[in-house]
Amino acid sequence: MSAVLSVQRAGPLTTIQDLGRHGMLRSGISASGPMDRRAYELAGTVVGAGLGGIEITAAGAEFKVTSGECLVGFAGGHFTVRVNGRVADWPGTSALEVGDVLAITPGSSGNYGYLRFDADIDIAPVLGSIATNSRVRLGGLDGRALRTGDVVALTGHGRSAREARQPPTGQDGPFRVVWGLHADAFPSAIKDHFLRAEFVVSTRLDRMGVRLTDGSGVFSDATILSLVSDAVTPGDIQILGDGTPIVLMRDHQPTGGYPRIATIITADLDRFAQMRPGSTVAFQPVTVEHAHHVLRSGP
């Protein structure tokens, strides 16, 4: 299969992603990759996708097939997808041929959706990956988000499609965390307050981090120590000098000097990425062993 897609419209931060550019932290490059990995994989499973996919944001996007044909799989968040104006199931698949228009508009929830194809996205990998890291301008199309007029070419064949199971991302409730690198630097009263409090996802969110509004002032009186810069991992909840908590996401800076009270576990980070601004979030501590158990066996 091969096809060429023309970008008719792309919301901000629409990017090409794959599973990420791993092993480059010492060179100063975080892995990037899909904000919601399970959704990315689900979109790929249903079409036996090849290399890469397109990450759509809540602003939506529109593509036109200008040559060839392909199968497209879509998943992640709640979006409305139309093929030539006709609504298709989300998540789902569609066969596209030349002239078809695929339009995605935001639905009731979620920040990120994925399009994957029964072919590879035809982009030369940079340092082993085509994932866009727009902070360091690597991967994708010239290291930047997609914009109107861009052309995304597909080449080769995907793998065989498999029956998809809806991933278990619908859990509500607190986000599970393991205590962070600097948890002991916070007084126990602040740690207790952190677990009782509800935070609100602010409008300041992107692939690097999600700022939270600390309405009950958990960190308003915290003495933020100056720390030696140390390794960062996605999901780290870092407390800025003014007391603002920020959850570091896939395009995080590889090291950081602000204290980190806790880290959202891998199994819950996809769900967190989909929380829209205005959503209320809370945190619950678990052990590393429990985090692994959840990751291996599902919630």
Next chain:
Amino acid sequence: MPTILPLGDSGLLVRFGTTLTDPSNRAATAFALTLEREPISGVVEVVPNLVSVLLRYDPLTTAPAGIAGEVGLRLNGLAGEQTNRTEWVIPTAFDGPDLDEVAASLSVSPAAFVAAHNASALRVLATGFAPGFVYCGLHPDRLLVPRRSSVRSLVPAGSVLFAAGQTAIAATEMPTGWHVIGRTGFINFDPVRNPPTRLNAGDSITFEVAS
């Protein structure tokens, strides 16, 4: 002995101190080198930092307890001095916008500051804050100046930065709160190469005035 801490559910951090000192940095660098020579099964990435080493593992297949045990074995055999040091000379034009202010704060002339700055070889303390970014040090206490009170929104690639007893080299355009004392054509980042960077923690760095 260092402490071994979880960093989320996919990493262990072996931390040799909580403040940047010469011994803690040397120990972290030597330990990272030991892990390159004697890898630990299940560890997918080893990242030396200023005073720690991150060991990333795949949580689907690897339990951190086993890694921690292997870490203990390698710590016991940790060599004092590393042996793979590469020596670099970094020609630098010392004409940065903050040079005069830095020299004044140390009560010396700009020329005397540059001479003192370049007097002895530094060590690459860590890499990884941004693409190709390196921390070099440690300067003697008499060259200690704090960071700037305000952040410059962008400095160009090749900027030579100075603060907190260290000199850093930016390999990409970036914001910084460090003093900009000069610029070099040595750009430690090339995404066409793999690895994309050349300097490693433990390497020796000598700054010299570009002619």
